[in-house]
Every structure is written in structure tokens, then in C-alpha cells.
Amino acid sequence: MVAKASQHSSRAALPALVSGPHTRRLGTVAVIATFGGLLFGYDTGVINGALDSMEESLGLTPATEGIMVSAILVGAAVGAFFIGRISDAFGRKPTINTLAILFFFAALACVLAPSWEFLTGARFLLGIAVGGASVTVPVFLAELAPTEQRGGLVSRNELMIVSGQLAAFTINAVIGSVWGEHDDVWRYMLSVAVLPAIALFIGMFRVPESPRWLIAKGRDDDALAVLKQIRSDDRAVAEMAEVRELADDEKEAKRARLADLVAEPWLRRILLVGVGLAVAQQLTGINSIMYYGTQVLQDSGFSQSGALIANVGAGVIAVVAMLVALRIINRVGRRTMLLLGFAGITVFHLLIGLSSTLIPEGLGRAVVVLIFVICFVGTMQGTIGPLVWLMLSEIFPLKLRGIGMGVTALVLWSTNFAVSLLFPILVAGIGISTTFFIFAVLNAGSFVFAATRVPETNGRSLEQLEADFSTGAVPTVANSAG
Incomplete structure (x- = not known):
């Protein structure tokens, strides 16, 4: 509590943000860095319209199609697990530059792939x-x-991901x-896909290193020089203390082990909520x-x-819904948005399945x-899509x-892989209608999970959440005083 209080006091003492060249x-810098998010979106979304041609060119079956499509997700799980540690050791800037090189050569390997097996390997590297x-x-x-703009600036990456899919x-x-x-x-x-990879690689030469990483490595003078590039001088000097506190917090967090996460019953309940949200987000079927x-x-x-x-x-609606979500996400309760999202998705899955079954074949169907697919995508990207990542950062x-x-x-990522692998196999075996009926049942289950297990995190401090979980309660109403 003392550390947290000192952190709040240092933030309160920071000079106000002012506009200027910084x-x-x-x-x-934000635009250049988020080209990584654009590549994320493009490389995961481009397969959507390419599969028909691939089936003829590479002789894909539903099973090999699922393996090839989902290979990028296996690679993504590996990259998400290991690359963070690499960036901690060598710096954010050189890591992103190296990722740009990998994006380029992996995309080029995909283009030149002589067989579906080679393409699968290339997509794993791309992942x-x-x-x-x-x-x-x-x-x-x-x-x-800056602290005041952190949420909005980081959220630009989510926007660039859906923009990459639209592109x-x-x-x-x-x-x-x-x-x-x-x-x-x-x-x-x-x-x-090679074009934004080139733009990211070239652009990163104009981007400074993270000041927090520099301080963690004992390079305070370099960190202050970076802050003076992107803040007013008085703000940069005052913010050094805050950055040191954040760096110290991060060092302490890196000493945590998996055993610490399950050491007490209330921590296990939080982990259950986090795992449940991660699975539920992917069982919406958005990536299908x-x-x-x-x-x-x-x-x-x-x-x-x-x-x-x-x-x-669908791509246009995803971007529009994400923009709306980013504007209202701090004004509406997290649980309210989650419950509305799961309820809406369940309804639209049922409508997609019923339309495919009851309406005669033709342009009308x-x-x-x-229409129902677009409604589903809009509901998902306007609620559950950005919300789950935000709540995962709040509950622990x-x-x-x-x-x-x-x-x-x-x-x-593992659930994403399973859904992406099985979707074409299910469609080939039981048809579109039954597949979406299964999604409807799964999302009805997610609605029940959210209603009974997921806490309201908006407006609540970590101490309040810890107290509620440690007593077995699930805080379902935001406390505006928190």
C-alpha cells in the first residue's frame, strides 16, 4: 500500500501535458510502431480470400486447410511466449526491427511456397x-x-489490427x-504483406528506445534524452521518477512464478476468470x-x-465497432458490455444457422x-474483442x-488454434448451419460464465478486487468511489 500511495503521489505531482513538437x-512514433499491429491483422486476415485459389493450386482438403490456416496461430503462441523475454533482454526497438525482418522473409516464403507443407512451415514462422x-x-x-494517454495510445494497436484485416x-x-x-x-x-514489413523496418530507425527499458538497464541519461523527445522538458524531468517506479514494479513482477499464481484460493479464482475469458473470447467464433x-x-x-x-x-464493421468500443469502454460497466456481447453473439449465431437451414438457396439467403454475419462481427468487435484484453490486464x-x-x-492463442483447425472440418462434416448452432450453445455457456464468475473491474481498485475474491464474493457492480 505504501508503494502504491507513493506512486499515486508522484503521478499527481507531474506537470500538465502541453502540446508542441514533442x-x-x-x-x-505510435504510427510507426503500430505497423506491427497492421501486419498482425493483414497476415491473419489475408488467408480469408485466398483459400479458394489455394485449394486448386495446392490440392487442399478440409483437414490440410485447417492445419495450414491454423499454423500461424501455433507460431503466434510460441512468439507471444518467448519474444517478450527477448525484448526484455535486448530492447523493444531492436526486437521490433527483427520482427519486421521476420515478417518480410516469412511473407516472401509464403508467396513462393511450392506445396501446402512448405506454406504451413512459412506460416508458422510468420506466426x-x-x-x-x-x-x-x-x-x-x-x-x-504519458500516464494520462496510455490507454488510448495502446488501444491504437487494436485498431490497427482490425484495420489490417480490413485492408x-x-x-x-x-x-x-x-x-x-x-x-x-x-x-x-x-x-x-511484404510492403508494411518494409515500412516497419525502415520506420523503426526513426524511433527511440523505451525509456523504461533504458532505466532498467541503468541508462538514465539516455532515458531522459528519449523523454525530452516526446514530452516537454519539465514534464520529462518530473516523469523520470515515475518511470523508475514502473521499472522497479516490473522487476518485482518478473520474479513471479506460476506457483505464486495458484498459491491461494482467491488467486486461483482470478486465474479461473482469466482463463475462462480467454477461452470464451475465441469460442465466439470470430476467427471463423x-x-x-x-x-x-x-x-x-x-x-x-x-x-x-x-x-x-465485415471488415468495415469491425473497424467501426472497434472505434465505438474505444470511446465507450470506460463509460459502461465491463460486465454489462460482456453480457450484452455474449447475448448478441448467441442470437446472431442462431440466426445464421436458421437462415442457412430455412431460407431456400439463392441470393436472398x-x-x-x-447481414447476420456483419451484425455478429460488429457485436463481437464492439464488446468482447477489446474488452477481454482490457479485463485480463485489470484482474491480476x-x-x-x-x-x-x-x-x-x-x-x-491455443483456443484460437483449435477453433481455426476444426472449423473447416466441422463445416465439411456437419454443414454451416449445425456448426453455427454449436457456436450458439457455446456462447450461451459463456454468457452464464460471465454472469456468475466474472467480476466488475471498472472503477474498482486491485485492493477491492482482492478483498472480494479472498472472501469468495464476486463483485458484480462497479463501485464509482473505487
């Missing part, structure tokens, strides 16, 4: 870059951002319309649309080119399914936040 400098970016870029942004859907639609008859059109779609949306729309009645174009609608005590986030991120 503000533009920070904005430029390592995706997972590394997913943990390194948000940390880098958080360590550069992939749009470019796929354009390339598919122009060169759709070409046997290897999927290679053209994948090749675009992000990765296989074009095929879902074709099965519903669209032509190949029509499905490519219609799929762009295709349009109705598209500070000293255990690193290990807690690591465990839950691994669970999230």
Missing part, C-alpha cells in the same frame, strides 16, 4: 512474428505514452476481381469469419467474386446470412500481472 513526435508483435508493440507503446479483405477483393481467373492468384494476395468468411458466404449462395466483395463489409495483482497475462495469452 506531441507530433510521439504521434509519429512467430505475429505473436511477438502482439506482446512487444503494446508494451512499447505503454512505456512511451486484407479489400485487397483480396480487388485482386480477386482483376486476376481471379489466374491459378496462383493467392500468391498476389499474400505478396502485399476472419479466416474463412469468404467460404462461409460462398456456401450461403454468393459467387466467389461476390463473396470477396461482400466480405469487405446469401444476403440475409451476410500487479506483482503477478506478467505471469497471469502470459498464461491467459497462451490459453487464448
Whole structure:
């Protein structure tokens, strides 16, 4: 409590933020760094419109298709687990630059792949870059951002991820319309990913190192020089004390072990909530649309080119919903948004399944399914998508936040892998309708889990949450006084 009180007092003493050249400098740094998020979104979303061409060119079956698509997620789990430690040792900036190189060569290997096995290996390597970016870029942004702007600046990375997916859907639609008859059109779609990788690599030479990392390495003068690039001089000097406190907190957190996370019953309950949220986010089936949306729309009645174009609608709605979520996420209770999200997703999964079953084949059914798919994507990206990551960062005590986030991120990526691997196999075996009915049942279960197990974290301190969990209570109402 003493450490926390001193931290709050040092923050209260900071000079107010003022605009100037340093503000533009920070904005430029954020744009460059979030190209990692753009690559994340593009490389995971581009497969969506490329699968039809791949099936013919590489002789894919539903099983090999699932393996090839989900290979990037296995790599992402590996990258998310190990790259954070590498960035702690060598710095955020050189780590992101190395990831840019890996993005480039892995994307190039995907373009030149002679077989589905080679492509699967290349996508695994691409996944390592995706997972590394997913943990390194948000940390880098958080360590550069002023305290007052940290949430908004870090959230730009989430926005860039869905923007990258939208870019992939749009470019796929354009390339598919122009060169759709070409046997290897999927290679053209994948090749675009090398461009933002080059931009990230070149741009990072203009970006400073994280001041918190520099202080952790005993390089205080370098850290102050970086802060003076992105703050006013008086603010930079005053903020050095805060950055030292944050660096000390981080050192203490790195000493935490998995055994510490399950040492007491209330900690085990928090871990259960975190793991449950991670699994529930992926069981929404969002990535069945992000990765296989074009095929879902074709099965519903669209032509190949029509499905490519219609799929762009899902990408647009994802970006718009994310923008809305970022504006309201601190004004509405976390549990309220979660419950509305799971309820809405359950309804739209049922409507997609019923439409595919009851409406006769043709353009009418295709349009109705598209509407419900767009509603599903908007509901997911406007509630559960950004909210789960935020709540995972809030529920764990500070000293255990690193290990807690690591465990839950691994669970999230693993669940993503399982859903992505099984989706095409399920669709081939039991059809679109039954598959979405299964999603509806799973999300109804997630609604019950959120209603009975997930605490309200908005407006509550870690001490309040700890007290409630330690007594077995689940705080379901935000305390505005907290």
C-alpha cells in the first residue's frame, strides 16, 4: 500500500501535458510502431480470400486447410511466449526491427511456397512474428505514452489490427476481381504483406528506445534524452521518477512464478476468470469469419467474386465497432458490455444457422446470412474483442500481472488454434448451419460464465478486487468511489 500511495503521489505531482513538437513526435512514433499491429491483422486476415485459389493450386482438403490456416496461430503462441523475454533482454526497438525482418522473409516464403507443407512451415514462422508483435508493440507503446494517454495510445494497436484485416479483405477483393481467373492468384494476395514489413523496418530507425527499458538497464541519461523527445522538458524531468517506479514494479513482477499464481484460493479464482475469458473470447467464433468468411458466404449462395466483395463489409464493421468500443469502454460497466456481447453473439449465431437451414438457396439467403454475419462481427468487435484484453490486464495483482497475462495469452492463442483447425472440418462434416448452432450453445455457456464468475473491474481498485475474491464474493457492480 505504501508503494502504491507513493506512486499515486508522484503521478499527481507531474506537470500538465502541453502540446508542441514533442506531441507530433510521439504521434509519429505510435504510427510507426503500430505497423506491427497492421501486419498482425493483414497476415491473419489475408488467408480469408485466398483459400479458394489455394485449394486448386495446392490440392487442399478440409483437414490440410485447417492445419495450414491454423499454423500461424501455433507460431503466434510460441512468439507471444518467448519474444517478450527477448525484448526484455535486448530492447523493444531492436526486437521490433527483427520482427519486421521476420515478417518480410516469412511473407516472401509464403508467396513462393511450392506445396501446402512448405506454406504451413512459412506460416508458422510468420506466426512467430505475429505473436511477438502482439506482446512487444503494446508494451512499447505503454512505456512511451504519458500516464494520462496510455490507454488510448495502446488501444491504437487494436485498431490497427482490425484495420489490417480490413485492408486484407479489400485487397483480396480487388485482386480477386482483376486476376481471379489466374491459378496462383493467392500468391498476389499474400505478396502485399511484404510492403508494411518494409515500412516497419525502415520506420523503426526513426524511433527511440523505451525509456523504461533504458532505466532498467541503468541508462538514465539516455532515458531522459528519449523523454525530452516526446514530452516537454519539465514534464520529462518530473516523469523520470515515475518511470523508475514502473521499472522497479516490473522487476518485482518478473520474479513471479506460476506457483505464486495458484498459491491461494482467491488467486486461483482470478486465474479461473482469466482463463475462462480467454477461452470464451475465441469460442465466439470470430476467427471463423476472419479466416474463412469468404467460404462461409460462398456456401450461403454468393459467387466467389461476390463473396470477396461482400466480405469487405465485415471488415468495415469491425473497424467501426472497434472505434465505438474505444470511446465507450470506460463509460459502461465491463460486465454489462460482456453480457450484452455474449447475448448478441448467441442470437446472431442462431440466426445464421436458421437462415442457412430455412431460407431456400439463392441470393436472398446469401444476403440475409451476410447481414447476420456483419451484425455478429460488429457485436463481437464492439464488446468482447477489446474488452477481454482490457479485463485480463485489470484482474491480476500487479506483482503477478506478467505471469497471469502470459498464461491467459497462451490459453487464448491455443483456443484460437483449435477453433481455426476444426472449423473447416466441422463445416465439411456437419454443414454451416449445425456448426453455427454449436457456436450458439457455446456462447450461451459463456454468457452464464460471465454472469456468475466474472467480476466488475471498472472503477474498482486491485485492493477491492482482492478483498472480494479472498472472501469468495464476486463483485458484480462497479463501485464509482473505487
